Amino acid sequence: MKKYDIFNKAMRKRILGVAAFCFLYIVLALRPLSTELHLTPEWTEGITKVQGGEAKDAIPFKLGQSMGFFTPEGKIINLVTYPFKASISDSYYASYSANNTSADFFLPSGEKAGTIKEAGFPFFDEDRIYVFLPGGSSFAQYSNSGARQWLYESYCPVTAFSSSEGGTVAGFADGTLVSFTKDGSVDQKFQPGGSNFSIILGAGISKSGNTIACVCGQKQQRFVVAQKNGEHSKIIFHEYLENDSVKQELVKFNSKDNIVYYGYEGGLGVVDLEKMQSYKLPLSGHVVQIQENEEGSLAFILSRYGKKYTITVIEKFNQSVASFSYNANYSFIQVRGNSLFVGRNDKISKLSVSRK
Known part of the structure; x- marks a missing residue:
């Protein structure tokens, strides 16, 4: 038993x-199994057919020698062609010639917003208005009516420029990086150095205005992030880049100011400012645009190699989850909510972004 x-x-x-x-x-x-990202085509419209519509939620576009605004439903509400150069943002647009002495600028509806009574090249970034003055070494910021608010003059050409609601940052051919508060006061000014030849090829400023970053130098090119520390600037992160870029590079902070993206020769660099870790995402071509969705969970990267454009979607700041390529003479991307808008030559398409 x-x-x-x-x-x-x-x-x-x-x-x-x-x-x-x-x-x-x-x-x-x-x-549940992990879901996959889906980009579903919704519509495609040509930009030459103006249909009108509300300008409240209008989205800007610039393709070749045409620019204007369209609605999320695909209606072109404003179309302008220009012979030389132009600038456009969510808030304003203007065209200008090589030797203009003043420039009218307009709202998305086509209504005139004001006149900049000064020679130079207008530049709009959201609702911020700048003019790069003749000679290429000075610039000024203007009010929403076109009145000058402040001016910065330098002896050296501007080689990089960016702004946010927290301030402005500019890089120069001699390797100097300068940031400004919203009223135009110099906040930080220093030369990152660390390379055999000094130059700033890309610059970005955080939403708060407290942190700036740049791609700098030739022969031992670096990516540098700095913050204001009393009366001085403190470099809080830097890394050497394997290959030198000779082009202007895009540098952009995310909406939460805890991630900074930058283009480099061969791909996209991503720096997590909370963990002080960097990641490299090899990409085909040169990074020309970076857009985030509203939640900040996805970033859409537009890169270009000749006439081949590639859109790469990344999440968690360093994981590529989707990509597709197409040929075009010119292109752009815009992100609104869960929608990706892609401009290609003379057409604009909407793709819905979802997980299934």
Whole structure:
């Protein structure tokens, strides 16, 4: 009897073990599988057919020698062609010639917003208005009516420029990086150095205005992030880049100011400013645009190699989850909510972004 008792106990333990394993397997199997990102085409419209519509939620576009605004539903509400150069943002647009002495600028509806009574090249960034003055070494910021608010003059050409609601940053050919508060006061000014030849090829400023970043130098090119530390600037992160870029590079902070993206020769660099870690995402061509969705969970990268454009979608700041390429003479992307808008030559398409 004792022998059979021992046998029965062993069998019971084995059965209970198998049952527990089966229970765990069923529970784990019932967990939802990871979803995939889907980009679903919604519509495609040509830009030459002006249909009108409300300018409230209008989205800007610039393709070749045409610019204007369209609605999320695909209606072109404003179309302007220009012979030389133009600038456009969510708030304003203007065209200008090579030797203009003043420039009218307009609202998305086409209504005139004001006149900049000064020679130079207008530049709009959201609702901020700048003019790069003749000579290429000075610039000024203007009010929404076209009145000058402040001016910065330098002896050296501007080679990089960016702005945010927190301020402005500019880089120069001699390797100097300068940031400004909203009223135009110089906040930080220094030369990152660290390379054999000094130049700033790309610059960005955080939404708060407290942090700036740049791609700088030739021969041991670096990416540098700095913050104001009392009366001085403190470099809080830097890294050398494997290959030198000779082009202007895009540098952009995310909406939460905890991530900064930058283009480099061969791809996209991503720096997590909370963990002080960097990641490299190899891309085809040169980074020309970076857009985030409203939640900040996805970033859409537009890169160009000749006439080949590639859109790469990344999440968690360093994981590529989707990409597709197409040929075009010119292109742009815009992101609104869960929609990706892609401009290609003379057409604009909407793709809905979802997980299934």
